[in-house]
Amino acid sequence: MMGFQTDNQERLFYSFNLEDQVPQNHLLRGINQYLDLSELRKHLSEHYSNTGRPSIDPELIIRMLIIGYSFGIRSERRLCEEVHLNLAYRWFCRLGLEDKVPDHSSFSKNRHGRFRESDAFRHLFESVLQRCMSEGLVRGEGFATDASIIKADAQRQRGLSGDQAIDWCKREEATRPVREYLTALEETNDTPAPSKYVSLTDPSATWTGAAGGPAFFAYSTNYLIDLDAGIIVDVEASTVSRNAEVEATKTMIDRVEEKFDLKPARLVGDTNYGTAPILGWLVDEKHIAPHVPVWDKSERDDGSFGRSAFTFDAENNCYVCPAGKFLKTAWRSKKKDPFRYRASQHDCQSCPFKPQCCPNVKNRKIDRSPQEPARDVARAIGKTDAFQESSRQRKKVEMLFAHLKRILRLDKLRLRGFSGAQDEFLLAATAQNLRRMAKWLTPVASEVNAVPA
DSSP states (O other), X not given: OOOOOOXXXXXXXXXXXXXXXXXXXXXXXHHHHHOOOTTHHHHHGGGSOSSSSOOOOHHHHHHHHHHHHHTTOOOHHHHXXXXXXOHHHHHHTTOOTTOXXXXXXXXXXXXXXXXXXXXXXXXXXXXXXXXXXXXXXXXXXXXXXXXXXXXXXXXXXXXXXXXXOOOOOOXXXXXHHHHHHHHHHHHOSSOOOOOSEEXXXXXXXXXXXXXXXXXXXXXXXXXXXXXXXXXXXXXXEEOSSHXXXXXXXXXXXXXXXXXHOOOOSEEEOOGGGOSHHHHHIIIIIIOOEEESOOOOOOSXXXXXXXXXXXXXXXXXXXXXOTTSOEEEOOGGGTTTOTTEEEEOHHHHHTOTTHHHHOTTSSSOEEEOOTTHHHHHHHHHHTTSHHHHHHHHHTHHHHHHHHHHHHTSOOSBOSSOHHHHHHHHHHHHHHHHHHXXXXXXXXXXXXXXXXXXX
């Protein structure tokens, strides 16, 4: 027969245990097991006054932010509503049924104040990484690096051409991202080249069309991951450009080595990291094997001889052409340009290969990079089976970016300025590492289904 729901809402007393209401296979149970915030108060102690009314517990704010970035809750207003209604979220935040959830404005006050001044999000990320290392998820043998473009919170219509003079009004009346941008300009020794298009709401964002389609304002998030379990060992925000992404990778490698005494035996990356300066830095200074395709524009597409047709004789410091002639540095230009090699005009004019070698000039010239030995090391590695395996392993970092955008919903930033982008990237990377530990190391957590936000 048809049943009836019993109305028990008029009961005055309940026997209720919040711990019993959270499923054992819930993802937050695994995250809670590996999240250690015991050092957070000590890290922030200098940024709180010894007198006055007690503030909101910073650990509570951090736990709420971890929920937001772990389950793709992008709005802080909605995050407060979800924590208020969701029992599992209340349990993770250590709130009772009658405890009040902080107002959404508390996040921005702390983020732009104590958390940013103390670099709390970097401290949180490194503490989680330290736990990953202690659990054996980081080997340190091989790292992979890559960058992904994330849209900035800046409308295309709110921008001006970089050639135009922009009146930023009074410094004290400008928004926080504008003040940050102007301060960065004042601290820069060399004035940067003007951007093609500058946002009036977030001038630090880069105008780019790299993703194909209409151009937009964006930042790049740069990941450095350990190839064993795909743990993110460092993250850095940068502008959207090849040089900025390469510099971010160098910064991350140095920081991880200094902070955790970790230096990989090999670095895996795509062609963007195969330029001569970064290869020279990896091979000569860091002694890291570059498992990276070489960025090489020396080959020609018109059927004429590329640089690979010439053999370099290191002992005599010269190139040998297909006809057996020598290309040497001219004694007059050794001090001015010691890396340009020229063939003799007499040899080229009588050479039968001239139509295939230098049909439009009198003699053949070759520019050799100062980092050419490092490029040769990368080319030699590129012919090995280990390089092919590294190329397959590099997909781990691409999978992390896909997870970041599709599951964690960080395809567009909510915070503005470089500091805002760095805060979001650090929190998202922290959430990804926590989720990976929870699913890999906690048996019951590995069975959890995605919890709808």
